[in-house]
Amino acid sequence: MARIADLVAYPLKSNDGVGLDCAEIGPTGALRGDRTYALVEAGVDPDEASVGANGGYVNGKSEPALHRLRASYELADPADATPTAVTLTRPGRPETGAAADEHRFALPEDGDALAAWVGDYLGYDVDLVREPDGGLPDDRVAHGPTVVSRATLETVAGWFDAVADATEMRRRLRPNVVVDDCPAFWEDRLFADRGEAVRFSAGGAELLGVNPCQRCVVPSRHPETGDELDGFRETFIKNRRATLPDWTESDRFDHDFRLMVNTVVPEAEWGARLAVGDRVTVEGIEALDGALY
Incomplete structure (x- = not known):
């Protein structure tokens, strides 16, 4: 008899997930709060971008350095993974001049600061984009939980x-x-x-x-x-x-x-x-x- 063993949401796309005991299904069918935020190359429209490598999203496909960021979240509700704050930890990157650092960002108000902090780590400008209703999943047709x-x-x-x-x-x-x-x-x-x-x-x-x-x-x-x-x-x-x-x-x-x-x-x-x-x-x-x- 199959049962759910783990529920995981990813409030900041391509970054660490967060385990949930219970999750509400939000608009479009995604888990509420899943992929609410994402990073894109500066000036890129997320609706026009592709999730493939070099498609405009700053994700694990296009940017291996993103894997070295650690993220922990403060959530809106135990069943809602929409983050009210995220704490990011980055290692030093001598090639970009970015020092090791940890910083807490309230969301959405500190979104520009978060983008600047990640951009400093990566060595190029990025924007933080937000989709509070349906999130920003890779599959834009089948939005439901994987x-x-x-x-x-x-x-x-x-x-x-x-x-x-x-x-x-x-x-x-x-x-x-x-x-x-x-x-x-x-x-x-x-x-x-x-x-x-x-x-x-x-x-x-x-x-x-x-x-x-x-x-x-x-x-x-x-x-x-x-x-x-x-x-x-x-x-x-x-x-x-x-x-x-x-x-x-x-x-x-x-x-x-x-x-x-x-x-x-x-x-x-x-x-x-x-x-x-x-x-x-x-x-x-x-x-x-x-x-x-």
Whole structure:
């Protein structure tokens, strides 16, 4: 019987997450407060930017030095990850002249100061942008919580001698919901073919699983140093294919560098809450609105 083991939100996109006991689903279906803030290159419109490398967002894909920042948050509410303040810690960077430092920024009022502080560390100007309603997720269609199983994290961590454990793999993959009491790759049950969705319940909320997440360079990088693990993609693909369950069959799974599931939350479920310990139950496959994938 699958259940929610961990809930994690990322109030400042591409920075450390924060664990939650309970999380409310906000407008557009994201966990409330998840990716509320993001860093972009100075002058970039976040609505026009791409989350890919060199797409305008200052994220782990484009800026390995971002991994060396540590973030802790003060939240609006135990079930709302919108940060009212963030404390950032940065190491020294002799190449940019930035000294090691720790600073607390109240949000949103200290947003410009935060951007200047991070820009000083990186060596170029950045802006802090804010989307208080739906956040700034990578997937602009399927805004819902991303889902993976703890057994998957443990299995994939075991593919790499340099990855310490499932917790490190979670930090590399950055899911919102970790499910326990189920086998590795159980989350692959939460997507079907194109044009279809898998309805599943988590506590009192119902979500639609739609797409296996295409991975990028970020999981190959150490979550605290940004150092890249040589051969990560090749090892991942080889082992993903070798361990692929029968239930992963889907025309959405069109290559082996996919892991974790993107979801959509129907509007009627906005405001519902997910909590650690909630049962997760697959309800069935249904047609998906043509506007979504």
